[in-house]
Every structure is written in structure tokens, then in C-alpha cells.
Amino acid sequence: MSRLIRSRFPSGNKSWVKSWINRRIPRSDVQVLTQRNLFILPTAAGVVFGLLLLIMLLTGINYQNGLxxxxxxxxxxxFVGAMHQTHRNLSGLELTLVQAGEGFAGDDIVFLLRAAAGKDDAIALTLSGDERSVPVGHVPSGQSVDVTLPVPSAFRGYLRPDRIRVETRFPFGLLKAWSWMRPMSAAVVFPRPIAAPEVISAVEDGEQTASSRSPEGNDHAELRPWREGDMSQRVMWKRFARSGQMVVADWEADKGSPHWLDFNAFAGTDHELRLSYLSWLVLERGKSGARFGLNLPGQVIEPDSGPAHATRCLRALAVWGEEKPRDAFAAPHGTRKHTDTIKHTGKPTEATSGAQT
Structure with a gap:
């Protein structure tokens, strides 16, 4: 029998229930709560209350006591009146996703929602999603209330909550009525900024050189003590073997344009770490108001300055190698594809697709 059940529902009952809910509540940035997508069940207190009623009824029947x-x-x-009132609190309520926010990986990304009551007041509402809940309170009939719901993020990319839950237990807490909203729009999560080491840019005047020139044999170098974050390729190992001093050489002739932030400058570094370095550099340039451009495999943003330019660069870093989540696909903590293999064309190779949870 168990084999028959597993063959019919290979993913288990939980997966089957989730699929049923997803079919009943399709993805949309506007969700109107009706009898079709509203659910109501007794709470723990409601179950105890019902059992007490049953015991009282049996006692009355046994003793034939009119009181x-x-x-x-x-x-x-x-109890029946509370059931109707609890259901009525959510009936006709309209939830709208006004704006999907932006932020850095590891932070809470704010989603701005608007709750508009129908012909009846919506009382004692609570919105929740991914470990965060926000009390909404009372929404008068025909009016709306804006609510900011923080959603935790873990990785850069697109962030779209699987489900946002709206719930009420008014008036007595004996029953709870709830429903879900499954947003269509996704937020953008920037790479977490990490202090970048000093590197050699291979971009000059908007064009990338064929290859970075090797610093070996270059006499125009400035020596300085080694600092944490410096790349091992730039350490003077022969000098270290002779004297035991860790020094790093800065070759002036190999430096590209200071106006460019180059993805390829961090040779031998993990791609996600490169993006974090570039995110930090974008923030530093944005604070100083300096003019800079961004060079990514398959995408070039020309030098400019200002907050709008910095935000554009951060968005480019966030979605590099990513695809927006499809209608039936949700990424609770953002998405990140494995782009460690780069094609000869310079474009990122998407080796796998999936959500990092």
C-alpha cells in the first residue's frame, strides 16, 4: 500500500499540498481574497473550546439538565458567530505588491505591500513571510494601509518570496482565517561588499587589452610591505626567500585606466568573490563622487558618476549570470548560478539552475 502511495505521490503529501495551493493561488502582484482562496480552521484554543462544548452537551444529555x-x-x-466574523475579516481584502526592494546579500530586503479592505473592515491582520511577521492592525472599509515586509536574503541575484501569508484570529482567537499571496515581481540583491585588494586593471580607455602584461622584468616598480588581501602573484618571493620580508611590487606600466573597475583584474579569484570586490569598489567610488566604468564579461558600463550610476552598476553585478525567476519558480533566498566556467566569447556559462536555500 505504501508503495502505491509513493508511486502516486512520489514527492510526498507535503509536496502534493504545496502543488495544490500553487494551482489554487497563482502568482500575481495583486491578490483579492475570496471564498475560493480563503482557509479557516480552529486554533488550539478553539479545539479545546469545542471539546468542552461536546463534554457539556453529553453531560446535559446524561442529566437532562436544561441549564x-x-x-x-x-x-x-x-463559536459559530466567531467563525463567520473571522472569515469576514479577510473576505474582499486586496493585497498589492507596490514595490520589490533592493539591498545587499545577508540583509533584509523590504517589500512594500498595500492592503485594501473591501466592503467590510479588516481587523487584526498579520502579514508574514520567511521568518518575519508584521502586524497590520485595522484596515477600515474602503481604505488601504501600506505595509513594509522584510524578507531575509542570503545570496546575490533575484529574490522572490515563495508565499506571503495574511492571517487573522479576531474576535476571540478560537479560529484562524488565512490565505497567501504569491508575488510575481522579484527584488534585486546586490553582492555583499568585501574590501578589495589593489589589482591591475586590464582596461584602457574603454577597451580591454588582449592580456595583462607580465610584471616580470619591469624595472618601473614601487615596493611596499605586504597587506592582507594582496594577491600572491604580486609578492616578491625571491626577495622573501633572501631576506624574509614580504613585499609587493606595484608596476606602473601595467596599470590600466583608473576610471575602470575590471572583473578580469582579480585573476585566480572565485567569481562570486570578484563580484563582492567590485561591489565594494562601486560603493567607494560612489561615496567619493569619482567617475568610473564597469567591465564585466559580456557587459560594459561606460564611465560616469553619481548615485544613479552606482546603483546601475550594483544592479549589473547582482544579476550577472542570472535569469529572472519563472512564473512557477520561487527562490526563497535569491538565486545564484554557477558561473565559474567562462566561454571563449567572454560570456558567463550557466552550468546549473536552481535556488540556493
């Missing part, structure tokens, strides 16, 4: 009957049916009417 016990009266109290039992009166409390039962209260």
Missing part, C-alpha cells in the same frame, strides 16, 4: 443545554447552545452560537 446545561442553554449554556452549551449559547456558547456554540458564539
Amino acid at each position: 446545561i443545554y442553554l449554556v452549551t447552545f449559547l456558547l456554540g452560537a458564539v
Whole structure:
């Protein structure tokens, strides 16, 4: 029997229930709560209340006590009335995703939602999603309230919550009515900035050189002590073997344009770490108001300055090698494809597709 169940539902009951909910509540940035997508069940207190009513009813039947009957049916009417009121709190409520926010990996990304009540007041509402909950309170009939819901992020890329839950337990907490909203729009998560080492840019005047010239044999060098973050290729190892001093050489002739931030300048470094370095450099240039450009495999942003330019560069770093989540695909903590292999054309190779959870 168990084999038959597993063959019919290979992913288990939980996966089947999730698929059923996704079919019943399709992705949309606007969700109107109706009888079709509203759910209601007793809370733990409601279950205990129902059991007490059952015990009181059996006691009344056993002793043929009219007072016990009266109290039992009166409390039962209260329970039924609470059921209608709890369901009524959410019926006709409209949830709209106004704006999907932006931020850095590891931070909470803010989603701006708008809750608009229908012909009835929406009372004691709570919005929640991915370990965060925000009390909404009372939304008068025909009015709307803006709510900011923080969603945790872990990786750069696109961030789209699987489901945002709206719930109410008014008036007595005996029942809870709830539904979900499955947003279509995705937020953008920037790479987490990490202090970048000093590197040699291979970009000059908007064009990338065929290859960086090797510093070996170059006499125009400035020696300085080694600092944490310096690349091992630039350490004077022969000098270290002779004297035990860790020094790094800066070759002036090999430096590219100071106006460019180059992805290929961090040779031998993991691609995600490169993007974090570039994110930090973009922030530093943005703070100083300096003019800079960004060179990524398959994408070049010409030099400019200002907050808008810095934000554009951060967005380019966030979505490099990424695809927007499809309608049926959700990435609870953002997406990040493996782009460690670069084609000869210089474009990123998407080796795998999936969500990092």
C-alpha cells in the first residue's frame, strides 16, 4: 500500500499540498481574497473550546439538565458567530505588491505591500513571510494601509518570496482565517561588499587589452610591505626567500585606466568573490563622487558618476549570470548560478539552475 502511495505521490503529501495551493493561488502582484482562496480552521484554543462544548452537551444529555443545554447552545452560537466574523475579516481584502526592494546579500530586503479592505473592515491582520511577521492592525472599509515586509536574503541575484501569508484570529482567537499571496515581481540583491585588494586593471580607455602584461622584468616598480588581501602573484618571493620580508611590487606600466573597475583584474579569484570586490569598489567610488566604468564579461558600463550610476552598476553585478525567476519558480533566498566556467566569447556559462536555500 505504501508503495502505491509513493508511486502516486512520489514527492510526498507535503509536496502534493504545496502543488495544490500553487494551482489554487497563482502568482500575481495583486491578490483579492475570496471564498475560493480563503482557509479557516480552529486554533488550539478553539479545539479545546469545542471539546468542552461536546463534554457539556453529553453531560446535559446524561442529566437532562436544561441549564446545561442553554449554556452549551449559547456558547456554540458564539463559536459559530466567531467563525463567520473571522472569515469576514479577510473576505474582499486586496493585497498589492507596490514595490520589490533592493539591498545587499545577508540583509533584509523590504517589500512594500498595500492592503485594501473591501466592503467590510479588516481587523487584526498579520502579514508574514520567511521568518518575519508584521502586524497590520485595522484596515477600515474602503481604505488601504501600506505595509513594509522584510524578507531575509542570503545570496546575490533575484529574490522572490515563495508565499506571503495574511492571517487573522479576531474576535476571540478560537479560529484562524488565512490565505497567501504569491508575488510575481522579484527584488534585486546586490553582492555583499568585501574590501578589495589593489589589482591591475586590464582596461584602457574603454577597451580591454588582449592580456595583462607580465610584471616580470619591469624595472618601473614601487615596493611596499605586504597587506592582507594582496594577491600572491604580486609578492616578491625571491626577495622573501633572501631576506624574509614580504613585499609587493606595484608596476606602473601595467596599470590600466583608473576610471575602470575590471572583473578580469582579480585573476585566480572565485567569481562570486570578484563580484563582492567590485561591489565594494562601486560603493567607494560612489561615496567619493569619482567617475568610473564597469567591465564585466559580456557587459560594459561606460564611465560616469553619481548615485544613479552606482546603483546601475550594483544592479549589473547582482544579476550577472542570472535569469529572472519563472512564473512557477520561487527562490526563497535569491538565486545564484554557477558561473565559474567562462566561454571563449567572454560570456558567463550557466552550468546549473536552481535556488540556493
